[in-house]
Structure formats: structure tokens, C-alpha cells
Amino acid sequence: MAKVEWDDSLSVNVDLIDEQHKMLIQRLSDLHEAVGAHKGPNEIVRTLNFLSEYTEFHFGTEETHMKANDYPEMAEHMKLHDEFRGTITSLGEDFEEEGATASLADSIEILLVNWLLKHIRGTDVRFGQFLREKGIVLVGEA
Numbered sequence: 001m002a003k004v005e006w007d008d009s010l011s012v013n014v015d016l017i018d019e020q021h022k023m024l025i026q027r028l029s030d031l032h033e034a035v036g037a038h039k040g041p042n043e044i045v046r047t048l049n050f051l052s053e054y055t056e057f058h059f060g061t062e063e064t065h066m067k068a069n070d071y072p073e074m075a076e077h078m079k080l081h082d083e084f085r086g087t088i089t090s091l092g093e094d095f096e097e098e099g100a101t102a103s104l105a106d107s108i109e110i111l112l113v114n115w116l117l118k119h120i121r122g123t124d125v126r127f128g129q130f131l132r133e134k135g136i137v138l139v140g141e142a
């Protein structure tokens with residue numbers, strides 16, 4: 001597949017969230033590359049852990065600000081985050097059982113990469129609009 005990269009079409013017009021999305025996409029891309037290149041198990045576990053940690057950090061940021069601002073679509077948005085967390089866990093289990101197979105690389109592309117791009121373009125863009133309409137500026141670490 002083509003390299004996964006952040007571009008302007010993925011902007012939610014909230015700087016902090018855009019910066020975190022760039023990092024998340026980078027880590028996802030690293031995992032996809034490691035699996036596609038049949039890197040050793042240590043390297044794959046490392047990139048998978050990196051992705052998983054950063055996912056927690058990033059979803060945590062969005063969820064904190066959804067709660068703090070009584071975002072009306074919070075429950076639905078958090079359910080989607082849980083879906084992605086669950087997928088990472090189950091792909092990690094597939095990797096432990098079967099190693100870096102072609103089907104694992106496909107699953108990463110379809111279940112993680114495509115899912116995330118769609119999530120950013122729809123669900124996160126709506127959250128970004130909400131924050132901007134309320135004049136809320138997020139500060140924090142990317």
C-alpha cells in the first residue's frame with residue numbers, strides 16, 4: 001500500500017489534535033511497515049506497543065476535552081475509540097499466534113489505517129467543529 005501520511009485533508013482545524021494525529025499516523029505507518037517488511041518479532045512488538053501507548057494518550061486527550069465541555073456526541077465517539085482499542089488488542093493476539101503474516105498486514109491496513117482515516121475525517125472533524133464554535137482552544141502535549 002501507499003505510505004500512510006498525514007496531509008491537510010485530515011485537518012480537524014484544532015492544532016493539538018492535528019499534531020497528535022500526525023504522530024498517531026506515523027506510529028501506525030511504522031507498524032504497517034514493520035509487518036510488511038517481515039521485521040523480527042521484537043521490532044514488531046515494539047512498534048505495536050508504541051502505537052498502543054500513543055493511541056491511549058491521544059484518545060485520552062480527546063476524551064478529557066469531550067467530558068470537560070459536555071460534548072453531546074461523547075458517548076458515541078468514545079464507543080468508536082473503544083472499538084479501535086479492541087482491534088489493536090486483537091491484532092496483537094493474532095500476531096502472537098501467527099506472526100507477521102500477509103493477512104496481518106492486510107488487517108492493519110483495513111482495520112486500523114482505513115478505520116482511523118475515516119474516523120478523523122468524520123467523527124473527529126465534527127468534534128473539531130464543536131470546539132471551534134465554542135471558541136475552545138486546546139493546550140497540551142502532542
Ligand SMILES: [Fe+2]
Pocket residue numbers: 062077081119123124
Ligand atoms: Fe476521535
